[in-house]
Amino acid sequence: MSILILAEHDNSALNPATAKAVAALSSLDAPIHVLVAGHDCRSVADETATLAGVDKVLLADNPVFANGLAEPLGDVLLELAPDYSHIAAAATSFGKNVMPRVAALLDVMQVSDITKVVSDTTFERPVYAGGAVQTVEATAEKIVLTIRASAFDEAQRGGNAGVETVSFVPAAPKTTFVSREAARSEGPDLATAKIVVSGGRALGSAEQFNALLGPLAEKLGAALGASRAAVDAGYAPNDWQVGQTGKVVAPDLYIAVGISGAIQHLAGMKNSKVIVAIDKDPDAPIFSVADYGLVADIFEAVPELTKAL
Amino acid sequence: MKILVPVKRVLDANVAVRVRPDGSGVELANLKMSMNPFDEIAVEEAIKLKEAGIASEVIAVSIGPVQAADTLRSALAMGADTAILVKTDIAVEPLAVAKILKVLVERQSPDLVIMGKQAIDDDANQTAQMLSALLGWPQAMFASQVTIDGGKATVTREVDGGLETLEMPLPAVISTDLRLNTPRYASLPNVMKAKKKPLEEIEADSLGVSLAPQLKVLNTAEPPARKPGSTVGSVAELVEKLKTEARVL
Ligand SMILES: Cc1cc2nc3c(=O)[nH]c(=O)nc-3n(C[C@H](O)[C@H](O)[C@H](O)COP(=O)(O)OP(=O)(O)OC[C@H]3O[C@@H](n4cnc5c(N)ncnc54)[C@H](O)[C@@H]3O)c2cc1C
Ligand SMILES: Nc1ncnc2c1ncn2[C@@H]1O[C@H](COP(=O)(O)O)[C@@H](O)[C@H]1O
Numbered sequence: 001m002s003i004l005i006l007a008e009h010d011n012s013a014l015n016p017a018t019a020k021a022v023a024a025l026s027s028l029d030a031p032i033h034v035l036v037a038g039h040d041c042r043s044v045a046d047e048t049a050t051l052a053g054v055d056k057v058l059l060a061d062n063p064v065f066a067n068g069l070a071e072p073l074g075d076v077l078l079e080l081a082p083d084y085s086h087i088a089a090a091a092t093s094f095g096k097n098v099m100p101r102v103a104a105l106l107d108v109m110q111v112s113d114i115t116k117v118v119s120d121t122t123f124e125r126p127v128y129a130g131g132a133v134q135t136v137e138a139t140a141e142k143i144v145l146t147i148r149a150s151a152f153d154e155a156q157r158g159g160n161a162g163v164e165t166v167s168f169v170p171a172a173p174k175t176t177f178v179s180r181e182a183a184r185s186e187g188p189d190l191a192t193a194k195i196v197v198s199g200g201r202a203l204g205s206a207e208q209f210n211a212l213l214g215p216l217a218e219k220l221g222a223a224l225g226a227s228r229a230a231v232d233a234g235y236a237p238n239d240w241q242v243g244q245t246g247k248v249v250a251p252d253l254y255i256a257v258g259i260s261g262a263i264q265h266l267a268g269m270k271n272s273k274v275i276v277a278i279d280k281d282p283d284a285p286i287f288s289v290a291d292y293g294l295v296a297d298i299f300e301a302v303p304e305l306t307k308a309l
Numbered sequence: 310m311k312i313l314v315p316v317k318r319v320l321d322a323n324v325a326v327r328v329r330p331d332g333s334g335v336e337l338a339n340l341k342m343s344m345n346p347f348d349e350i351a352v353e354e355a356i357k358l359k360e361a362g363i364a365s366e367v368i369a370v371s372i373g374p375v376q377a378a379d380t381l382r383s384a385l386a387m388g389a390d391t392a393i394l395v396k397t398d399i400a401v402e403p404l405a406v407a408k409i410l411k412v413l414v415e416r417q418s419p420d421l422v423i424m425g426k427q428a429i430d431d432d433a434n435q436t437a438q439m440l441s442a443l444l445g446w447p448q449a450m451f452a453s454q455v456t457i458d459g460g461k462a463t464v465t466r467e468v469d470g471g472l473e474t475l476e477m478p479l480p481a482v483i484s485t486d487l488r489l490n491t492p493r494y495a496s497l498p499n500v501m502k503a504k505k506k507p508l509e510e511i512e513a514d515s516l517g518v519s520l521a522p523q524l525k526v527l528n529t530a531e532p533p534a535r536k537p538g539s540t541v542g543s544v545a546e547l548v549e550k551l552k553t554e555a556r557v558l
Binding site: 102105133238273304 | 426431435437522
């Protein structure tokens with residue numbers, strides 16, 4: 001038994017979600033190899049080699065991998081697959097895009113978005129927007145997984161794995177990469193921030209969203225998040241959405257501001273360590289998961305909170 | 310240009326799930342079932358392409374029990390032209406769904422498959438990627454904008470950290486994200502018309518695809534409950550509690 005994990009990176013730095021995927025599978029008593037496929041990404045391979053629990057880094061450095069297209073990444077994983085019992089990636093938009101291709105071509109089901117490793121074949125995963133948790137056993141010979149990063153701690157540093165080069169070069173994909181538009185991002189990354197301040201429909205406009213939540217987040221050193229309603233209305237960028245179909249976060253402190261708490265939103269934040277909800281409706285479902293609920297008008301309570309900190 | 314749109318019948322997004330006390334699954338009997346919300350977005354996108362004169366035919370497909378015919382009628386009422394029901398009482402896993410869809414693609418020869426990125430029951434987010442891999446067609450997942458022009462698709466995708474744009478030749482597989490469009494409501498006359506549109510039924514067993522599940526669900530449980538919280542009376546009390554009780558500030 002040995003494990004292959006696909007690293008996520010931007011050709012210069014490793015995404016922390018990969019370190020969490022490594023930690024998640026470290027409980028299985030098997031060597032872990034990490035594939036770093038990219039272009040001019042030697043530094044990422046070197047960084048990956050320092051993760052505790054990683055036994056070997058495989059470096060596939062070629063322009064065909066430069067933009068993280070699913071097709072060539074799937075092809076190289078498939079090429080390496082015969083040597084591994086488990087092939088995995090973090091369940092980020094990157095991992096979700098690539099891994100099902102590998103599963104399909106190996107003729108196995110993917111176990112998506114696991115939150116717990118029970119044994120080498122058995123895993124827990126949420127379904128129905130987290131309304132239920134399934135324990136599933138994978139019965140095929142090979143196991144393809146995506147791993148919910150927020151459910152696991154990051155692997156420690158201090159490892160010293162060797163880096164080996166992968167010579168396989170997949171055919172050029174039919175797909176061409178055109179452009180990437182980074183969302184505005186000041187402050188810490190939403191996926192890994194210790195504190196998250198999220199705003200909902202109640203914020204009323206992009207201006208008010210920024211004016212009310214910006215200073216609070218800044219004082220707390222927090223990342224900003226949003227409900228779907230706030231994103232749909234254009235108050236916040238798409239990739240700030242927290243929930244079933246957005247990001248899943250589990251910070252030490254999550255502050256929900258004017259968010260009612262639909263199950264699809266709770267799916268993305270209810271495993272936060274401490275949850276604060278501020279909403280004027282005492283019956284809002286968000287209060288059912290909040291450790292501290294404040295029934296108040298956000299336009300009064302939030303500036304007061306910012307000042308009090 | 311022909312578009313194939315797979316639509317899944319799922320527990321309605323507004324119904325709270327109840328886990329069976331014996332751990333055997335979730336309760337679905339007598340609860341409202343609907344078209345998977347992402348699939349409604351896929352149907353809407355296909356119909357818009359037809360209205361724009363880019364597509365000529367929209368075929369909706371569902372794999373499921375006889376009741377999935379209702380889901381297909383909803384797609385027809387929105388504006389799909391024809392529908393195919395692949396009948397089975399087994400809960401078919403994404404891999405088998407992808408294989409069935411591949412057979413249908415080979416039979417129908419569409420130029421484009423548009424489907425949901427995720428079914429809101431299994432939350433698997435894998436069928437579209439699998440279908441793309443099995444067909445050897447380019448994939449554009451989590452689309453928030455689609456432009457079809459001259460046998461090419463230009464697709465903007467929602468990814469962590471922003472948006473990404475890809476270009477690919479057709480045929481291709483596209484999966485929808487929430488902000489691609491807002492699905493229309495079917496008008497009453499269109500609901501009536503949909504009853505007369507062709508809906509072909511195929512037995513899933515007849516397609517030569519193994520439907521046997523690969524994942525054994527050992528148990529289905531309620532998510533762990535959070536310990537009950539408290540209401541605070543003021544901002545000052547909140548700050549005090551976060552400092553001294555929760556110790557997060
Ligand atoms: C398939 C699908 C996927 C989805 N995925 C997601 C997802 O990933 N993430 C997500 O968030 N949602 C998701 N949703 C949407 C979800 O169902 C809710 O519609 C959404 O979360 C509501 O956002 P909201 O709480 O901001 O808005 P609302 O539900 O409208 O709540 C606004 C809240 O603000 C309060 N309020 C208003 N004014 C004030 C004020 N001045 N002071 C204090 N409080 C005030 C109100 O009392 C209310 O509680 C999804 C839905 C579907 C169907
Ligand atoms: N039984 C089914 N019938 C038709 N389409 C399906 C079925 N299962 C999945 N799909 C399609 O695949 C998408 C992704 O589903 P999943 O991979 O299960 O999250 C859905 O949004 C549908 O478009």
